[in-house]
Amino acid sequence: MKVPLSWLRDFVDIHLPVEDLARKLTAAGLEVDSIRYVGLPVPETKAGERHEFKSDGIAWDREKIVVAEIYEVMPHPNADRLVLCDLFDGREKHIVLTGAPNLYPYKGQGKLPRPIKVAYAKEGATLYDGHADGQTLMTLKRTKIRGVESYSMACSEKELGISDDHEGIIFLDDDAIPGTPLADYMGDVVFEISILPNMARCANIFGIAREVAALTGQPLKKPQIREQAGGSPIRDLVKIRIENPELNPRFVLGLIRNVEIKPSPYWVQRRLRLAGMRPINNVVDATNYTMLEIGEPLHAFDYDVLVRRAGGQPVTIITRTARPGEKLTTLDGVERTLSENNVLVCDSAGALSIAGVMGGQESEITEATRNILLEGAAWNFINIRRTAREHNLPSEASYRFSRGVHPALADVGVRRCLEWMAAWAGGVAAPDLVDAYPLPPVDPTVEVTPRDVRRLLGIEMSAEQIADLLRRVEFECQVDGDTVTVKTPPYRMDIGEGVVGLADVLEEVARLYGIENIPETRMADPLPPQLGNPAYEREEHLRDILVNLGLQEVITYRPTSQEREARLGIGGEAVRIANPIAPERSILRRSLLASVLDITEKNARLRESLAFFEIGPVFVSRGNDLPDEPRKLAIVLTGKRYSQAWDSKSSALLDFYDLKGIVAGMLDALALRGVSYEPLRESPIYHPGKCAQVIYDGKILGVFGELHPTIHARYEFGNAPVLGAEFDLDLLLSVEPVYTIRPVPEFPPVLEDIAVVVDDAVPAAQVEALIRQTGGKMVTSVRLFDVFRGEQIGRGKKSLAYSLTYQADKTLTDDEVATVRNKIVQRLQRELGAVLRT
């Protein structure tokens, strides 16, 4: 909300510097987003220096920009579109050249009966360039235009930074005295303030002024409404019928006769513009001005139109929900089809306006309007919110109504607005108002004690102090011993009942006390029982293991698309987002591997080798219930095994065994002993001959392998094979690790290599298992260091070379080693037909 400082000053004296006030408001929850200076001095900000608030604007030089008056408007000798003004700036007379179209009507009329007051800028004044796009500063210089010397000007709003209006020059109100520095007359500062949902009461100037008064200790000057009425009272002319008080708790009408529609006084127009609204005419401006001033949105009907529609009957205003298919042409000229949720203001002839959102065209104020029926009402904020959304009609009125306007403001708003209309449009209000108030709200009463303040806020405060703070924002407080009985004032709807109401009131105490004044303490409360989170701790441990193995962690989007996952052959039911931000983010991922492969593809051409892992959930649909969120680990490797150094030119690519090394390293680091790897031939993802499942205790912990060529071809990976793995994290981390550490041997080991030739079909794991079984405790390590195939050993055969470590609790003799070795060789020969290679 845009808040002009001058307007605030109608209700509270402000002595603080502008930025200090902004800081106070911000701390109290009225965050000042920016400060715009419109004429008043802009504080100096040096480069590289803190300036807490975003600010812009222009200061009006007090010597060079002053109030002046034009006595006569004369034609320019050489130009039709320019005029010469005979002007007095309070000290001397000038001839000022201007092309302002709003002066044309006065051209050649001789001395004006009433001088026109203008904002006059002298030579050397700094202004915004009226002809440039946006705001460009310029300095007024002496020049000649079509043979006439010009060194000064009468300003438009754009030139002064009030608005972007450059249609004509400003005509000031008659109270402006020539020679007065313009900055003194109407220099201003506009605060842009964010209004939080629980501060709807502050979405008006008076509401902010109330906060300023409370925060600065200044008295609040309430608007004094002067009512002058005449003619027949309104109650004889208009009736109100409310069909659903839940949706419309209060409806108030006032009537004003014999208004003259014309522009508002300049100060009104200026305030509306500074507050971000466009002046229309005095009557419409009065409704907008009152809404901005005290927060009650108002609507003006052309009373004569209603009388005509009533066809001789008294005017009856009815509020009700729309009938199916009912239509209304709104102020903006759009015919709208209404839904049964929308509340309408109607008369006996039909709909007049969409309640609280937008007026109808037929009864709107025109140049010809003479008599006005003025509506001030209270609506259900949720209903208004829905309606404004449904018809995409955000407006200043619906903004306020959809956050909650207290029903007590309805009559205050109407009275205030009638006063402004009478002042600006010269009408006379009819005596009284018609006021239908079927559902007055209950303004809660809450009891607060110093103990409550201490318990929640940690500060000591007496009952009197609590009451003093709350009275500043108009709570009615009664102190009885230690108890303050607090009655919610009838302008706010954010205070609840019971424990909630207590918290609401304590929040006000904290805010008004100043949260910056609350001390910083350390908790004295006992520590809770320590429960730990083993699943989380193990997951983090696994991340460290994988990083230690040289992998890069990635974190990918949970929302993905069917198409993306289909590349990996993932299909079936998915958890679908009802309102996705884009089609490619429309389902929740079912495969972590698919996500990591996408990232691999993105990076494939950037680096010669990639090694990624991700840990996170996938989503398994359970129909209309919450989906399962099993956690997974995915690993992807691809590219060169060794990075290309300047002296080595190995072009070996990462393959199945590199990934298996990482998998084994990971399992080893997790202290998972006794894992087996079994070939998996029917995986749709992997090459049938290069895929293994990792089995522990009969459970499949995960699957890894080289990507199937057809799948590989669906990605832009380049030529290197891509290795992938996906593990069930919950299973992987549920296995209790075995942390039995063997003692370091005291006696020297005997190292020996043996090579055996076996049929190609014999799995290496079987050979190793036999060696270990036969070697028993004495063989402490079996490491395969070479696999060889060739003519020398015969077709269909392979040679497996192992490095064995023999170890015992004594120094082994050659004979002892030979005995074991022979046993191993004989067993391999017997069971696998192996031949010792020499």
Place this chain on the structure above:
Amino acid sequence: MLERIEQIKKEALESLQKVQDEAALEQWRIAHLGRSSPLMQVFSEFGALPKEERPRIGQAANQAKQVIEASFSERAQAIQEMKLNRALTEDTLDVTLPGRDFRRGRLHPSTQTMRRILAILAEMGFQVFTSREVETDEYNFQLLNFPPHHPAREMQDTLYIQAEGRGDNPLLLKTHTSPGQIRSMRYFAALNPDNPPPIRIALPGMCFRAEQITARSEVQFNQVEGLAVGEGITYADLKGTLADFARRMFGQNARVRFRSSYFPFTEPSAEVDVECFVCGGKGCSVCKQSGWLEILGCGMVHPVVLQNGGYDPRRYTGYAFGMGPERQAMLRYRINDIRYFWGNDMRFLEQF
């Protein structure tokens, strides 16, 4: 004979001066100290000498041998040193050639920042409590004091999950970690419903918003929330905790500033600014000259939320605070595009 010995010594020492390397030295040793060297010859002729000359000659020969041997070892050492010096001067590398890459693993920057936050919180007594990512409207909003159609819901654009027949309780992707407040409170309250234990936990998790993916906004982001519930927890404690946390996270001199704010699930609520750790509060482009960085949202747990969690608001109070690791990483490392995080481009990831 004595002259001969003197001559042998002289020749040996002279030729030793010419020896420059180990091979020549070995040759010299054989020639001058070996079995058939002239000096050894003298010793072998010793027996033929007249008895009375033997001591004198013997002494001279031994003396000569000692001198030659000493010179030999001196020379040997000199040659060793020469050899080493030569090796050290000649065997040099271009140290500016690049080293061979060693594949280094890394945690994602988001994980790194998350861990920093959680480690500090852990030392302050906040244990990690994790909870699910797809939530119900009830847990994400209603139990947190956001009634249906409440204006506060507009502060969070929600991604909903397709599901039928759920009425006012649709499925959604959690918009904040706060559903974990209810889940954790209910978990702890169930341990002892009449006397629920105090709570001090950190809730990390991925959150989601229906926002377009741009340099400034993301559809998913991490959040960490701290929650303390007990019988004597005050707003002053919240201020103290966050001031301590800020000093640990952003530097010992980091100052914090509290501004009143609004969240439906806390009351009073506040936004917390930390004095800009880039410029020390003087004003810079990171803090947009304001000297402050908006880092945290916090407040006292709303009585309705305590009640929904199984904690009687007349007996218990609590506070909660939340922050975003990605945002903190962006400020710390001056990253100006939030898309880098889930883009996972190696050129970004490699820098951490």
